[in-house]
Amino acid sequence: MRRFEGRVALVTAGAQGIGAAVARRIADEGGSVVVTDLQKEKVAQVAAEIGEQAIGLRVDVTSRDDVDAAVAAAVERFGRLDVLVNNAGGCIVTSVPEDTTAEEFHRQLDLTLVGASRCIQAALPHLVKTRGNVVTISSVNGLAAFGNIEYSAAKAGQIAMTVNYAARYGGLGVRFNVVAPGTIRTPNWDNQPDTLERFAPMYPLGRVGEPEDIAAAVAFLASDDAAWITGHTLPVEGGILTGPGLFDLATTGPFRKEY
Template sequence: MRRFAHKVAFVTAAAQGIGQAVARRIAAEGGTVVVTDLRQEAVAALADELGAERALGLKADVTSRADIDAAVAAAVGRFGRLDLVVNNAGGCIVSSRPEDTSDEDWHRQLDVTLLSAARCIQAAIPHLVKTRGNVVTISSVNGIAAFGNVEYAAAKAGQIAMSQNYAARYGPLGVRFNVVAPGTVRTPVWDSQPGALEQLTSMYPLGRVGEPEDIAAAVAFLGSDDAAWITGHTLPVEGGVLTGPARPPVGDAAADRPAPAAAPTR
């Protein structure tokens, strides 16, 4: 499949995990990829892996409008166009009880997750209008249902609402906006919590947590012309967790086991 031949994608937080898998998937389908992250050496190595003629690694802080504007300008300056933006930056950075969360921590969470996506969209829009391109934002099941992590969930829900409104506003100009909402995905953020992913597995009807490649496949679909008549939608990629706790067939003694209370976060 070469759904991204002659197209240029811009991917944030691409040094590892989901962003890295997305970049690799788009490149494997013939696309040119601009990968950004605070970790310059990591994105430079990824660009080298993908091929210098069709990949560029840039250091960029998504909380800085100047950095994002410069990175988008560098992408267009190098490759002449922009067809796809993948807003992947974010994370659960507030760990206190929601009743105790300070205004400063609320601002930090919203800045890195919601406002970062807004900055990328604002910088990219003039170029996406020219190519009739599109934006795919990585949200979370936490933005759809109550799994905890209140501040993170609010920021992720904001991404969904923002994308819907942009879809209505820019649809007449041919620009699409969609969202992928992952459940728990096996990324390096879990490395500091041994055994956590194994515990969370029992929440998922499909019997496993997600892999970065699962999310990359969904992004590749929504970002390609295969989804040319899809805009303003959120695609949950979550192993069935939104349907409720995994329930073995009737007659299985395990069916009566209580569901775990842990909340899946990306």
């Protein structure tokens, strides 16, 4: 398939895991890609592996100057912007919610929720010109109780923000959608290999997800195959939202305080 021929995508947090898989998938389907990440060397390597149709930039999504510069670089290099993939974020609060400080909560929101908003604001004028679209990588944490309360609140906020943007800008031809992954095998789990094995049986499909599972869903929503889909959240989660393992997964791990 060449669904992104002549189109340009900007992918945040693209140095590894889901972001890198999304960038490769869009490039494999003919698109040009601006891959951004805090990890300068790694994102440059991903772009080099993709080839001439990609550039890698160090970008901090908590900085509006960085985000503006990345969008400007995309348009300068490739002449347009058609797709924004908001993938930057992460669980940065390590305390139980009863002990979380306001500063920690604000940092979580600034990275995951406000960071996505900054990227949308910077990209929107160009997406209006191309009748483009935004795909934001949220999480099943934004849809059900899996713990990690601050992270989950930020992810739920992404979903609410997407619905409102979709309603506001649909008349201008700009689409906004969300992919909500379950547990995905990314480098974030490298120091916890046993955890993924423990989680796998909780999923009705019997495994955790791979970055390519998410990349396939993003490519669908960002392409013309989804031309009449906006304001929706697509869970890509191996059935965990329907299965009995939901409670087990939500009540394990370091984010529960014993009394």
